[in-house]
Structures are given as structure tokens and as C-alpha cells.
Amino acid sequence: MTSRSMHVVIVGAGIVGAAAAWRLASAGARVTVLEAIAPAAGATGAADGAISVATKSPGRMMRLAQAARDLYGRLAEEGPLQGLFIERPTLQFARTQDEVDVLAQHARDLAEAGEPVHPLTRAELEHLVPGIGASVHSGLAVPRDGLAIGFEVTARLLAQPGITVRRNASAQRLLIEGGRVCGVALASGPVSADRVLVAAGLGSTALLDLPEALTPRKGQMIVTDRAVSGRPAICGLLSSAAYLIGKRAAAHVPVSIGLTIDPLRTGQFLIGGTREEGREDRTTDARLVAAILAQAIDVYPPLAHRRVVRTFAGVRTASRDGLPIVGRHPAWDGVVVATGFEGDGICLGPLMGFAVADLLAEREPSVDLAPFSPARLLAERVRA
Ligand SMILES: Cc1cc2nc3c(=O)[nH]c(=O)nc-3n(C[C@H](O)[C@H](O)[C@H](O)COP(=O)(O)OP(=O)(O)OC[C@H]3O[C@@H](n4cnc5c(N)ncnc54)[C@H](O)[C@@H]3O)c2cc1C
Structure with missing residues (x-):
């Protein structure tokens, strides 16, 4: 075929x-996207838009993010994402000696991955971010990072001819005959298929007959009014060293705050956020919103003069071993899986979507997917 x-x-x-739909349709495949609610109704529509190498763990996730960010650059220059990706630095900052040490090690890890980095004294940070708080000791600039808004990217990709999107179409189960997929069952009846990609975030495991490998991790965020109009109010994403620490420890800590202050193109700030292990509701609460804001004002006091216009929460899909789950289903021919992107899926989404599209089309993906194979979950089941 x-x-x-x-x-x-x-x-x-x-x-x-x-992203997978765009890639497949561009190669001439007929693509039907079944969506339980509406495009970007899950984590994609409730996220910050950091296309960031700076916030990744060293090693494979850092290298993957570099490839993902390069792809954004190409798709924005000559592909479907024109106008949706802007390059801007991530400015990581430390407030305590522990955080200074974490950033120093992180700078070495980034440099080892070939990433340009510039250590920043407090004076240099003050120059880049006038008004930065007295508690900020020093920092690290990662100049090549960027910003893209998940729901805008999703809408643009799904507009490609050859893609049919069915809203309010919740998949109930995959139809498997003789070990091979032949369709998907909806409440309204079956949809036949030659191949199926399950990219349903938290909803994926219910469809896959794989062990419960996914866990929800809620994040609360705050949006302010505009500090300026029509351009970002500061030159880059402010991200605390505590964000790196919290992300690594999230599975073991019920609630943590990893502060990021993101200057949007509108002149507003998007401030986040929490990591709340095991929580999949999308409510916000005054106690945690107040705690995030207190930290944000400490780091960047001019925020005290802003109005909060909105709070919201999204739910990240985390895998138990911290790695995305991407690749062929170990038992069912024609089924490919892509989920478990936790807080990195806006960055990694196009790269990984393209990689699974290539698997479905029997082409060699540009990414080595072996470390992310869903087969590792079966090994877990055997051990259990
Ligand atoms: C607060 C917050 C901040 C974040 N910030 C960043 C960031 O700065 N940078 C970054 O890279 N990432 C960030 N992320 C992570 C990022 O949003 C996710 O990793 C990414 O959106 C995952 O995309 P996805 O397509 O895998 O899943 P989702 O966006 O969750 O999409 C899955 C879709 O499947 C649908 N679905 C589920 N079950 C079914 C079913 N049975 N049938 C049909 N449809 C179904 C859902 O309705 C949903 O629309 C953040 C996330 C949160 C919550």
C-alpha cells in the first residue's frame, strides 16, 4: 500500500x-482525525508555548528538543507554521545557592549538547530585564529558544487538504482482526482504517490494552493584562532553576511550583505553574494561584501593577518512567502510539508527530524512537 x-x-x-495528520496528508494519504471534544481541547489548548531546549533534562530529551526546535524554525520559514513561531531567549535564574549550583551544572549539560549558553551576572540580568527582583542572584541565557501557541499550531496543521476532522467523536475501542487493526469503534458506528495512530493524551491507555502507564499532572496558570501593546513586554521567557528541579522530582512530590513568566506577543504575561501529581480536574484554586503570584512578584516586581484577567488549568499526560511513549504497538499490526509528552509536547509535538507519520507510512523516521517504544510497557507487565 x-x-x-x-x-x-x-x-x-x-x-x-x-502534526501526524499534516505529514500524512501532505504525502497523499487520506486522514480522518477522531476527536472526543474539539481540536486542542486537551493539554495542547491549556499550555504555555515554550519551545525550549533550556528546560529539558540532559541527554536524550535535550537533543530531541534541539531537533524539535530546528523543525519549528524550518516549518515557520518555508512550511505551514509561518508567523506562528518566534525565536526568543530563555532566561533561567537562580535565587539560592542550591539553584546557582543547579544552573551551573545545567549550563555544562547544555554546552555539552552543543547548545549556545551565556551565564548572566545579576547586573547583566538587570540590564536584560529592567526591574528584576532583588532576590534573583544570577542566571543563564539560552538564546535560540522560541515560542509557539499550541492551539494555533494545531489549527494551522489541521487545515491541510486531505484531513477530515470529526469533533465529538470519542473512540471507544480499536477494531482488531487477526492481530491487525481494521478500524475504530465510535458510539455512532465503526470507522474503517488501514492504519491507526493513537495520540489521545491521557485517553490513550484505555484504547491500547497496555498496562496503566500514564498519570495526569495538573498545571495551573495565570494570564495578566497587557503591560505594553502588540509586543512582548520583556525580551524572553523567565524560568526559575526551581522549575528544572520540580520537573525532575514531580512524580514524587504531590504539588510543586516551577515558576515561569512568559511575555506573550500581545504584551500580556502568562505565569505558571503548578505540577499536581495525579490530578486531572481543570479547576484553579486561590491558594495555589496566590502562591504562584507571590513568587512571580518577588522575581519580577513590576507584575504587582498588572491585573489578573484569567486563571486556567491544563492536564499534562506523564508516563511512569518520564519518557514519552512513541512507536508501534507491540501486539497489533498497523497501530502506532504517541503519548506521554508531559510538559514538553508543544515543543516536541511536530517532530514526534512527523516521526509517527513516517512509521505509519513505512518510512524511516528522522528520530530514533527505540527509547520511547511502547514495548517497554509490556516488559513492565511481565515484571509486575
Ligand atoms: C499548564 C501546562 C503548561 C504546559 N507548557 C508547555 C510548554 O511551555 N512547552 C511544551 O512543550 N509543552 C507544554 N505543556 C505540555 C503540552 O501541552 C502537552 O505535552 C501537549 O499538548 C500534548 O499534546 P498531545 O497531542 O499529546 O495531547 P493532548 O493535547 O492532550 O491531545 C489529546 C486529544 O485526544 C483527545 N482524546 C482523548 N481520548 C480520546 C478518545 N477516546 N477519542 C477521541 N479523542 C480523544 C482529547 O480530547 C485531546 O484533544 C504544558 C502543559 C500544561 C498542562
Whole structure:
């Protein structure tokens, strides 16, 4: 079967499903995207937009983020994402000696991955971010990072001819015959398919007959009014060293705050956020919102003069071993999985969506997917 004669059903219209759909449709496949609610209704529509190498763990996730960010650059220059990706630095900052040490090690890890980095004294940070708080000791600039808004990227990718999006179409189960997928069951009846991609965030495990490998991790965020109009109010994303620490420890800590202050193109600030282990509701609460704001004002006192216009929460899909789950289903031919992107899926979404599209089309993906293989979950089941 060639890409041109193939019908691929994608379950989930988040950024990952949308990127896979775009890639497949561009190669001539017929693509149907089944979405339980609406495009970007999951984590993709409730996220910050850091396309950031600076916030990744060293090693494979850092290298993956570099490839993902380069892809954003290419897609914005000559592909479908024109106008949706802007390059801007991440400015990581430390307030305590522990955080200074974490940033020093992080700078070495980034440099080892070939990433340009510039250590910043407090005076240099003050110059870059006038008004920065007295508690900030020093920092690190990672100049090549960027910003893209998940729901905008998703909408643009799904607009590609050859893609049909079905809203309010919750997949109930995959239809498997003789070990091979032949369709997806909806409440309204079956949809036939030559191949199926399950990119349904938290909804993925219910469809896959794999052990419960995913856990929800809620994040609360705050949006302010505009400090200036029509441009970012400061030159880059402010991200605390505590964010790195909190992200690594999240599975073991019920609630943590990893502060980021993101200057949006509108002149507003997007301030986050919490990591709340095991929480999949999307409510916000005054206690945690107040705690985030107190830290944010300490780090950047001019925020005290801003109005809060909105709070919201999104739910990250985390895997138990911290790595995304991406690759062929270990038992069912024609089924590919892409989920578990936790707080990194806006950055990694196009790269990983393209990689799974290539798997579905029997092409060699540009990314080595072996470390992310869903087969590792079966090994876990055998050990349990
Ligand atoms: C507060 C917060 C801040 C974040 N900040 C960043 C950031 O700065 N940078 C970054 O890179 N990442 C960030 N992320 C992470 C990022 O949002 C996610 O990793 C990414 O959106 C995951 O995309 P996805 O397509 O895998 O899943 P989702 O966006 O969750 O999409 C899955 C879709 O599948 C649908 N679905 C589920 N079950 C079914 C079913 N049975 N049938 C049909 N459809 C179904 C859902 O409705 C949903 O639309 C953040 C996340 C949160 C919550």
C-alpha cells in the first residue's frame, strides 16, 4: 500500500495528532482525525508555548528538543507554521545557592549538547530585564529558544487538504482482526482504517490494552493584562532553576511550583505553574494561584501593577518512567502510539508527530524512537 491509497485514522486532535495528520496528508494519504471534544481541547489548548531546549533534562530529551526546535524554525520559514513561531531567549535564574549550583551544572549539560549558553551576572540580568527582583542572584541565557501557541499550531496543521476532522467523536475501542487493526469503534458506528495512530493524551491507555502507564499532572496558570501593546513586554521567557528541579522530582512530590513568566506577543504575561501529581480536574484554586503570584512578584516586581484577567488549568499526560511513549504497538499490526509528552509536547509535538507519520507510512523516521517504544510497557507487565 502506498501513502496515496492509505486511509489513516488518528485518535486525538492535540498537537501531536495534528502534526501526524499534516505529514500524512501532505504525502497523499487520506486522514480522518477522531476527536472526543474539539481540536486542542486537551493539554495542547491549556499550555504555555515554550519551545525550549533550556528546560529539558540532559541527554536524550535535550537533543530531541534541539531537533524539535530546528523543525519549528524550518516549518515557520518555508512550511505551514509561518508567523506562528518566534525565536526568543530563555532566561533561567537562580535565587539560592542550591539553584546557582543547579544552573551551573545545567549550563555544562547544555554546552555539552552543543547548545549556545551565556551565564548572566545579576547586573547583566538587570540590564536584560529592567526591574528584576532583588532576590534573583544570577542566571543563564539560552538564546535560540522560541515560542509557539499550541492551539494555533494545531489549527494551522489541521487545515491541510486531505484531513477530515470529526469533533465529538470519542473512540471507544480499536477494531482488531487477526492481530491487525481494521478500524475504530465510535458510539455512532465503526470507522474503517488501514492504519491507526493513537495520540489521545491521557485517553490513550484505555484504547491500547497496555498496562496503566500514564498519570495526569495538573498545571495551573495565570494570564495578566497587557503591560505594553502588540509586543512582548520583556525580551524572553523567565524560568526559575526551581522549575528544572520540580520537573525532575514531580512524580514524587504531590504539588510543586516551577515558576515561569512568559511575555506573550500581545504584551500580556502568562505565569505558571503548578505540577499536581495525579490530578486531572481543570479547576484553579486561590491558594495555589496566590502562591504562584507571590513568587512571580518577588522575581519580577513590576507584575504587582498588572491585573489578573484569567486563571486556567491544563492536564499534562506523564508516563511512569518520564519518557514519552512513541512507536508501534507491540501486539497489533498497523497501530502506532504517541503519548506521554508531559510538559514538553508543544515543543516536541511536530517532530514526534512527523516521526509517527513516517512509521505509519513505512518510512524511516528522522528520530530514533527505540527509547520511547511502547514495548517497554509490556516488559513492565511481565515484571509486575
Ligand atoms: C499548564 C501546562 C503548561 C504546559 N507548557 C508547555 C510548554 O511551555 N512547552 C511544551 O512543550 N509543552 C507544554 N505543556 C505540555 C503540552 O501541552 C502537552 O505535552 C501537549 O499538548 C500534548 O499534546 P498531545 O497531542 O499529546 O495531547 P493532548 O493535547 O492532550 O491531545 C489529546 C486529544 O485526544 C483527545 N482524546 C482523548 N481520548 C480520546 C478518545 N477516546 N477519542 C477521541 N479523542 C480523544 C482529547 O480530547 C485531546 O484533544 C504544558 C502543559 C500544561 C498542562
